Amino acid sequence: MAAVAPANAGPAVDLQGLAAMVGLLAQAGGLDALLGSQATESRDKRLHIGYSEAAERLNIPEKWLRERISTLPHRKFGKFVQFTEDDLHAISDMHFVSPGARTQRDDESVLMALQPSKRSRKRS
Numbered sequence: 713m714a715a716v717a718p719a720n721a722g723p724a725v726d727l728q729g730l731a732a733m734v735g736l737l738a739q740a741g742g743l744d745a746l747l748g749s750q751a752t753e754s755r756d757k758r759l760h761i762g763y764s765e766a767a768e769r770l771n772i773p774e775k776w777l778r779e780r781i782s783t784l785p786h787r788k789f790g791k792f793v794q795f796t797e798d799d800l801h802a803i804s805d806m807h808f809v810s811p812g813a814r815t816q817r818d819d820e821s822v823l824m825a826l827q828p829s830k831r832s833r834k835r836s
Contacts, residue, residue: 759796760787760794760795760796761794761795761796762792762793762794762795763777763778763793766795766799766800769800770800770803770804781793784799784803784806785798785799785802785803786799787799
């Protein structure tokens with residue numbers, strides 16, 4: 713027959729398991745490291761970034777950003793233009809290209825090409 717453990721042995725085993733888990737967490741650098749918050753700590757804590765860093769992160773020329781700022785998502789504090797992480801993702805998503813897929817914008821541009829000019833020709 714198998715040995716029967718005393719009724720109070722259950723919680724003691726759980727405490728030993730808990731102690732082992734705490735030891736493992738201490739070795740791993742804490743619960744935050746296991747949950748991934750260590751990656752966010754290494755990231756820049758600034759809420760907004762300027763033109764130069766935004767252009768660098770998007771891998772585009774800063775001039776391109778400055779020329780098209782009126783059509784791009786951004787934040788403006790007085791005369792200062794700033795970008796958030798969400799703004800950079802939105803800018804990237806705005807310029808997504810899927811070869812072979814037709815969009816409504818493509819259909820509209822085809823229709824615009826078929827419309828006659830509003831300029832009148834001079835008759836001699």
